[in-house]
Amino acid sequence: MPGSQGRKPGGGTDARRASAEVLGSERLPGDHQRLLLKAPQVARQAAPGQFVHIWCHPPDEIGRPPGSALLRRPYSISRLRPPDGVEILLRVRGIGGRILSQIPKGRLLDVIGPLGNGFRIRQSMRTAVIVAGGIGLAPVPFMIQALSSRLARVVLLAGAASDGKLPYRVEREPDKPASLPVLASLGAEVEFVSETVEGTLVSDLLEQRLDALDPDSDEVMAIGPRAMLKRLAAITEGRFSLQVSLEERMACGLGACRSCVVPAANGAGYKTVCRDGPVFYAHEVDWERLQP
Amino acid sequence: MSGPDLSVKIGAMAMNNPVMVASGIFGYGDEFRGLADYGELGALVLKTITREPRLGNPPACRTAETPAGIVNAIGLENVGLDAFLAEKLPAAMEYETNIVASIAGETPEEFADCARALDQTEVAAIELNISCPNVKKGGMAFGVDPEASAEVVAAVRAAAAKPIVAKLTPNVTDISSVAVACETAGADGVSLTNTFSAMVVDVERRCPLLAAGMGGLSGPAIRPAAVYRVYQVAQAVAIPVVGMGGIWNANDALEFILAGASAVAVGTVLYADPAAGNRVLAGIREYLDRHGLAKVSELVGSVSIPHTSG
Numbered sequence: 001m002p003g004s005q006g007r008k009p010g011g012g013t014d015a016r017r018a019s020a021e022v023l024g025s026e027r028l029p030g031d032h033q034r035l036l037l038k039a040p041q042v043a044r045q046a047a048p049g050q051f052v053h054i055w056c057h058p059p060d061e062i063g064r065p066p067g068s069a070l071l072r073r074p075y076s077i078s079r080l081r082p083p084d085g086v087e088i089l090l091r092v093r094g095i096g097g098r099i100l101s102q103i104p105k106g107r108l109l110d111v112i113g114p115l116g117n118g119f120r121i122r123q124s125m126r127t128a129v130i131v132a133g134g135i136g137l138a139p140v141p142f143m144i145q146a147l148s149s150r151l152a153r154v155v156l157l158a159g160a161a162s163d164g165k166l167p168y169r170v171e172r173e174p175d176k177p178a179s180l181p182v183l184a185s186l187g188a189e190v191e192f193v194s195e196t197v198e199g200t201l202v203s204d205l206l207e208q209r210l211d212a213l214d215p216d217s218d219e220v221m222a223i224g225p226r227a228m229l230k231r232l233a234a235i236t237e238g239r240f241s242l243q244v245s246l247e248e249r250m251a252c253g254l255g256a257c258r259s260c261v262v263p264a265a266n267g268a269g270y271k272t273v274c275r276d277g278p279v280f281y282a283h284e285v286d287w288e289r290l291q292p
Numbered sequence: 293m294s295g296p297d298l299s300v301k302i303g304a305m306a307m308n309n310p311v312m313v314a315s316g317i318f319g320y321g322d323e324f325r326g327l328a329d330y331g332e333l334g335a336l337v338l339k340t341i342t343r344e345p346r347l348g349n350p351p352a353c354r355t356a357e358t359p360a361g362i363v364n365a366i367g368l369e370n371v372g373l374d375a376f377l378a379e380k381l382p383a384a385m386e387y388e389t390n391i392v393a394s395i396a397g398e399t400p401e402e403f404a405d406c407a408r409a410l411d412q413t414e415v416a417a418i419e420l421n422i423s424c425p426n427v428k429k430g431g432m433a434f435g436v437d438p439e440a441s442a443e444v445v446a447a448v449r450a451a452a453a454k455p456i457v458a459k460l461t462p463n464v465t466d467i468s469s470v471a472v473a474c475e476t477a478g479a480d481g482v483s484l485t486n487t488f489s490a491m492v493v494d495v496e497r498r499c500p501l502l503a504a505g506m507g508g509l510s511g512p513a514i515r516p517a518a519v520y521r522v523y524q525v526a527q528a529v530a531i532p533v534v535g536m537g538g539i540w541n542a543n544d545a546l547e548f549i550l551a552g553a554s555a556v557a558v559g560t561v562l563y564a565d566p567a568a569g570n571r572v573l574a575g576i577r578e579y580l581d582r583h584g585l586a587k588v589s590e591l592v593g594s595v596s597i598p599h600t601s602g
Contacts (some may be wrong), residue, residue, distance in 0.1 A: 017327055017566065055564055062565045063575075065540035067360050071563050093400035112566075190480065251355045251362060252563050255328075256319025256339075258348065258369045259355035270351050271327070275323070291352035291503075 015041045016115070019059050019108040020088040023085060025101070031092045032167035033101040040084035042077065042113050047288070048143040048225075049245050051076045052088065052113030053253040056099040058200040059110040069095045075249050077114065079141035089167055115253050116278050119143060119221050119243050126217040127153040128194030129209070130188070131232060133202050133224025134160050134232040137167070139245070141186055143221065156180075156188040157209075159202025159224075161195050170194070215240050221279075226292055233282040242282040248273040263289040296580035297587040298573075300334060300555050303455030303480025303534045305390055305417045307334030307555065310588055311545070311573040314339055314536050314559035315394040315419060315459070316366075320376070322330035328567035334555060335390035338419045342395070343402045345372030352503040356492045361511030361538070362560055363490045365504035368396060369426065373406050381413060392457070393418040398427035400447035411452035417562070418454050420444055420479075423486045435461040435486070438473035449478035457534065460484040460525070462514075467521050468528035475529045483534035483557065484525060485518045496547035512538040513562040519551050526552020526593050541570070542575020549576075552593040 024036035042052055053072040055062065073096040075088040092101045103109065121128075128147045132140050137158060147154045158180060163170045168180045170192060177191040178198070184190040193200040206220065213220075222232050223245040236242040248260035255275025263286040264271045271277065271284065298309035313362040315337040318324060330336055348354075351601025355364040371380060376393075384391050393415045395406040407418050422435035422444050434440040441458065448456055458474040460467055462485035471482045487508025492501040500506065518537025526533045535553025538560065539545050561568040580588060 016591075062568075063541045063571060064546075065360060065538070069357075070360060070362065070511055070560070071357050110565075249353060249355060251364070252317075252323070254319070254323040256323035257317065257355065257364070257563070258319075258366050259364065261348075261351040261354070261369070263351055268587075269345075269347060291350075 012152055017110070017112045020086070020111040022103055022107050022109060024105060025103065027092075027101075028089075028167040030165045030167055033092050033097070034078070034167070035088050035090065035100065035103075036081060037086045037088070037109060037111065038084055039086040039111055039113070042086045042111065043082070043084045046077050046080065046086070046114040046142070047118030048146045049076065049118030049139060050114035050116050051278065052086070053250075054100065054116055055110040056089075056096045059108050062110060069099055071251055072112070072253060073097070073100070074115075074253055075162050076139035076245070076278070077142050078138050080145060087141075091135060112253065117276070118273055119245070119279050121147065121150055122219065124217055125151055125219055127151060127155065127213065127219075128195055129155045129157065129206065129213065129218065129220045131157045131202055131220060131222040131224070131228075132205050133158070133228045134165060136224030136245070137226075139223060141181060144183060144186040144188045154188040156183055156190045157202050158183070158190065158192045158204040159194065159200075159205070159228075163194050163197065166271050172197075201228070201231075203228055203235060206232060207235050210235065210239065213240065219243065224291065230287055230290070233285070233287050236282065243279055244282050244285070245279045246273050246277050246285070250274050295577060296585060297589075298577065300458060300532070300588070302417060302534070302555065305335065305392075305455045307390055309334045309573055309576075310555035311576070312392075312534065312555055312557040312570050313337060313562065313569055314557035315421065317559040321387060321391070322380070324562070324566055326347050328570050330569070331388040333389055333569045335392050335416060335575065336384070336387055337392040337394055337419055337557065338384055340368055340394040340396045341370045341373055341376045341406065342368060342385055342397055343373050343405050345375065346370050349504040353501055353584075354587050356501050356507070358490075358492060358509065359513060360395065361509050361513035362563075363492050363502065363507040363509050364487070365479035365502045365507030367504060373409055377409060377413065380417070392417045394419040394421050394459070396421040396424040398425065400444045403444050404447040404451040406450040407452040407454075411454055415454065417457055417480070418448065418452060419457045419459050419483060420448060421486070423459070433461060435465075435470060436464045438469045441470050442473040442477035445474045445477035445479045455480040455544075457481040457483050459486055460499065461486045462517065463489045464520055468524050470584050471525040471529050475531050479531060481532040481534060482525060482529065483536065485537045486519050487515070488514050488517065510538065511538055514538050515544060519547050522548050522553050523551040523595070539572065542572050542579060545572045546574060546579060548593070549588065549591050550566060550593070550595040552595075554589070554592050
């Protein structure tokens, strides 16, 4: 039973499974909930873009079959709170999210992670342009945290259908692009557009800036709806290295069950989002065959 | 270590205890490495392989969660026999317990080809996934027909000396007749149940949620139905029965054992609790101690059905 920090159930030696204490839980706009977990094993090893796989029920009830939310739920790591705090951002929608949003401070959660491959930071990289849409903003704080400490410049181009769908406050001042102050404060230049106010897609923002970027030292990292990722893949093809984070329904989270596969480029079969991804180089993905 | 005798034999495969990991859940074994002491379990059944690699079903929604279960339609995606032998099996063999290969094919010959190759390896046994379509008979699954099932078992029996376990589908009218046919054809054991055929409908899109249309239901939702089928089959055959279907804890496993299973397998639960097999094993041991039983075999099939009038 994963009852205490660091003790592994079933004699496993893998430090990725542990009980994590809920240090904080806070409702945010747009039906979002922020959960702060004490998870040293995740905080120590995590790369931005990786995820944790969370059992929604109390860890000491793992021996009782639940009627709902039988599977773990994958959540990308949203932000690190040193020394050992890990924040996730969930949507209070669906059964798993609703259960997790009601777990009070002080309770434990059975967490496996960090899992998957995160965003790669190349030696020669100077500028990272993060393009994020909607719920794709969840891992962006961690991305900015990790990138701003290593790169000269981090730019965030963020978009949403409307301001109200976002977990963050939008700041609008005359003659300036809209911003998300929480994310800007982590070390990124932020430009935000909503389809209802600005009427612009975030992919258009990237297109406008592409000529000013240097393909040798600048890289685009994108996360959000598939339609957005597809457009970005088309815009950057042959010009810029693009990393994308994909989402898919998962079961095991470990690459065993082959539930979360996406078509690989050049007919190379399927890749698992959970283990081969969730972050891929755009050229690894067959965008034609990728389901919308 | 003293304590109750948990050992079980299926043909020539000797297991230290009756808890196995079911095929399909555990991948090729390496994916779960470290998340529990899998070497402690009686046997690990790897993901089904076919002679040629298979891509499986289209990659849009292959698994859906349902009340107390999941419906999956992966479509036997696998690396094929050659890559399995070269890459996957050597890694799996590092676990210090019985490794069982699971095979499928569209013809008895395909099963036999896989079995012949596996007979030259260190696998402890071969499980036959006879739930896949029989191409020669219009795509009907081998496992729904006693004769077709027996044909597969006989073909494999002729090709391999390793213990053979036939994995039965519950999607039949009379599962016992299939089990008997497999036994007669030379199977050393039968395992059941495979998943129950199922469908989930996306009402907004007015189409099946799974890209393949239908899939197979597993998890606690099927457990009572699986226990009953194990009971029926155990009455009909003399070879060991491996019981599975929604086992979540030791109590569930004991239901199968009392109903007639010599061994049990955990599956879907591993997605929630990768250490579930170890948890089930500890619980079985505790039960035997508590009831003063020296051997797990004393429990097998010992459920007593009261005679009812009416």
